[in-house]
Amino acid sequence: MSDTIAAIATPRGFGGIGIIRLSGDRALTLAQGIFDKKIDLPRYAYYGAIAIEGTPIDTGIVIYYQKPHSYTGEDVVEISMHGGIKNLEMVLNFLISRGARLAERGEFTRRAVENGKMDIFEANAVLELIEAKTEKGVLLASSRLFGRLGKAVEVVRNKILEVNAKIEAVIDFPFDVEEIPEETLRDLLEDIKSDIKKLITSYKASRIVFDGVRIAIAGKPNVGKSTLLNALLKFDRAIVSEIPGTTRDTIEETIDFFGFPVKIIDTAGIKETSDKIESLGIERSRRAIETSDLILFVFDASTPLDKEDIELAEFTSEKNRIIVLNKTDLPKVLTVDALSKLFPNEVIIEISALLKEGIELVEEAIKKKLLNIDIDSILVSNKIEFELLNNTLTHIDKASENLETGMLDLVSEELREAEEILSSTTGENISQDILNAIFSRFCIGK
Template identity: 55%
Template sequence: MSDTIAAISTPRGFGGIGIIRISGNDALRIAQSILSVKISEPNTVYTGYVFDPETSDKIDTCIVLFFKAPHSYTGEDVVELQMHGGIKNLDLILGFILAKGVRLAEKGEFTKRAFINGKMDLLEAASVIELIEAKTDKALKLASKKLFGIFSEKIINFKKKVLSLLSHIEGVIDFPFDVKLMTSEEITKLIKELIEETQKYLSSYKTGKMIENGARVVIAGKPNVGKSTLLNVLLKFDRAIVSEIPGTTRDTVEEVIDFFGVPVRLIDTAGLLETGDVIELLGAERTVRAIEESDLVLFVFDASETLSLEDQRLAELTESKERIIVVNKTDLPVELDIVKLKEIFKNDKIMEISALKRQGVEELENKILEHILPSDFESAFVTTEREKEIFENILSHLNGSLALGGSGNDELIAEELRDIISELGSLTGEEVGEDVLQTIFSRFCIGK
């Protein structure tokens, strides 16, 4: 990458400060051509102003930071210009820079150069956008751990274990009389340990994805069981219309909240009434779709009514989903057979609440959190589909190695282990194609 790039690195709009970043061999020379102050030493703060190189008109005051390669974010010479955060002034100054032959940076190109120049591995580079897009404290914490290399360290240690086993097997193949043989039981034990570690990473994907992208929690139940009241209570403000008239909610009502550090999309659904009303039919169809796409279902029953046919239909519809049974309206005389309900839903947690009186709601919130955020969430490093696919491939190769363990065919075991090393290289960026890099960094904004 011999060309010099530049871009506005702060969000477009009006603010206190606007930053233009320049990176590449000509960064200092280009910046110097529009600055009143002489930049002589790196890692030093300079103040001056930016002027129009054609008219010499002063445009804006400026703070200048110069970082000499390789001691910069990108690993190249970098100049950062800090001006007032306007639109016209930044666009004009960026125009001066681009007119000098500098190329406008592509999305994520500064971070991509940091990766290419060895300032960070691919896991750390990809975590930059996760950190920028973090919607909650827990998402930020997870992204920060990846950014500072904690996940990368785990991968390095995992790779060392695979390399150690591969080195032994290759040594046996090449020097059968000089290498002390490991027993097949010892090799099997090591492979099983690697499988267990891989499975932990894979099982963390659901949690990691949920922390980063949010959980879909659907409130389901027949009409007038208090679904909308429960939605408003969980949101802590009135979002849905609450009425004694059955079928008030004729469509899904959705709202995203920060639920104790996890972004949660709460979805209030319509019931499944037998009706000829076109709108209600559409609402019922959306209810079915919302349940199918959910991470957790809050299946709400009315404590003041007996079980109905629609309750049974919803029970069948939600049977394969993770769910919590919520018995609402416990402040009213109880007609629902709770004992029978516990028999029907013996594998589900049953919570008794009064959404209207705010009774039992805190306990329900804790139970929801248990479902969407396991206690070991801080080890949920796998957050992208690409990372998940790589670990699935690794698990497949490990299972292949395990199956070959007693066959005596060391060549085939070694081949499986080499494939694992290659997959790990793809994960950290040691072995990765330009198409993969393009996919990862295209998520970034220009200037990052």
């Protein structure tokens, strides 16, 4: 018999509705103890009064989900009440006083994994869906929620089992089973490695979808960096002035950019200065440039190139860059041809940030440089998943090494290790440490 857990499943605060969730063998009994209607049928919405020891507290809807046809695989009851704070707390505390236990972080979903209702990949997708900041994040999380990675992993696992079965047959029955050519085994192992590598390589793209990218706007003072920031954000975030050095510190803002979270950083103009406060801002700007995924390197079309431009070009030479020639609404002194000599083979875009001309070209260039990602190709998006697959690949690599020395028993052992890692993703054999790492990130009630 499993103990019965309870928690408020909706965010704390005032709203239209608040939900208390129960899961476990006594879920129905406990819910019936506070509800004035007889709960006979599963999946039926009962409306009635919710009371504590005969004192009405609220009205609400109670739904009973009979095991195994529930989220956790256990008996589950969800009590929907008015979205207050105290009324929900009073009912929850009473349920706990009658034998329920307050659920731990992510315990409802953890029980779903342990009862075979979902694998750890789908559990990770639940949290990703909740935390998604953009439309692309929602679409990726929802695609993973329907078991795409689990199905792909099962294909790899079955291949490992098939190869190992052939090897073990040769080892156990050397006189009855025909020996498998080494080249055939090598090809089979390479095919498995290829499948795993395809899964692993999608991890980096997934982090862009969920975590986003950092873009620094760099350039000497008064080239229009803050004006460009405001144009990209579509609202005035930075103070704009004709006085050089108005921005003395970094300004950061995260936006939903073509469905991806993008942090844009306006940096202070980098120059030599004796001002201590300004020096701190410039140093912070240098760090922002060094840690960004892309630099929008801004030049002023109305002024010629100078020493500061050249030094900053050298400082950012190893970075991914888009060259932006701003202030094209003013008489031109600096041209695209001149910049092309300093930045051969790099993207150069002419804009007027003040008039918001050419901004869409900058946006498209950013998208092409960083965000050309096919959501459907991403399967792995969690560090735990990445490490599990990497460990699996390590064992397959060792199996290949042992094959070269003719040690079939060691090849078989490495394949068993690899298969055990993949089989653990269903929750049947997974370690408690991994489960703890996954569900410690969840909220109570999920």
